[in-house]
Amino acid sequence: MGGLTETATHEGHVGAVDLEPRPVADVTTVLQALGDPMRLAIIGSLDRSDGARPCGAFDLPVTKATLSHHFRVLREAGIIQQRCEGTRRMTTLRRAELDAVYPGLLDSILRAPRS
């Protein structure tokens, strides 16, 4: 049923393993990763809600396979981070790491006029 608001308070549950947190990639890779409408929508959605979100929480007109591909691109560029939590993959924006390597880049992109 609609049992949300789970917050994973079940102890003894050790499934929360961090998924390969890669270093932030070079500029071209990051720009290429962000130069896609779907991925930019993902990033914008992540930015507006400052918590970890499962993949299914992004309302995008693509299949799960395609969504998984985009998450991989963003993850390998070091832009996002994913953490397994039960059957979900909680995604967070690696804002601090991004800001450290490319100061102002993410801000200027997120502040860009959404079309």
Added chain:
Amino acid sequence: MGGLTETATHEGHVGAVDLEPRPVADVTTVLQALGDPMRLAIIGSLDRSDGARPCGAFDLPVTKATLSHHFRVLREAGIIQQRCEGTRRMTTLRRAELDAVYPGLLDSILRAPRS
């Protein structure tokens, strides 16, 4: 403003026809245009020398045809501007227009660690 808004370097030079100055494109297009090593090198080179430069002045390991292609992509994204001057095409970075639409974007990219 930066005070860089000069529209007429040499007055009355007949052949100096402006080449379709397009408006700055949407974020994805701009990011995609900048998300390429060659084009990023072009932009960086343009940034370091704050004058108009002919296409041949960019020392890049590609043929003229490929270079022309990259210039077109940048031009159509509204990032650069080209002006015919005799047989040369003087290229300038449209910094003011870019900054107006996406404040801080170009700066953060140009300030990024060059690899």
Added chain:
DNA sequence: CCCATCGTTTGACATCCATCGAACTATTCT
């Protein structure tokens, strides 16, 4: 007038990329 210079356009080619459906894995719920 001829020709060298500068850059574009075209056609071709290989590669990458976004997308999908289907099969698979892992976890949770009944």
Added chain:
DNA sequence: AGAATAGTTCGATGGATGTCAAACGATGGG
């Protein structure tokens, strides 16, 4: 255990994209 849920991985496919060589157009110098 069995079913349901959440994502991944694996081809496959159609569409961009970066690259080149060759042909072309415009401009300026002998």
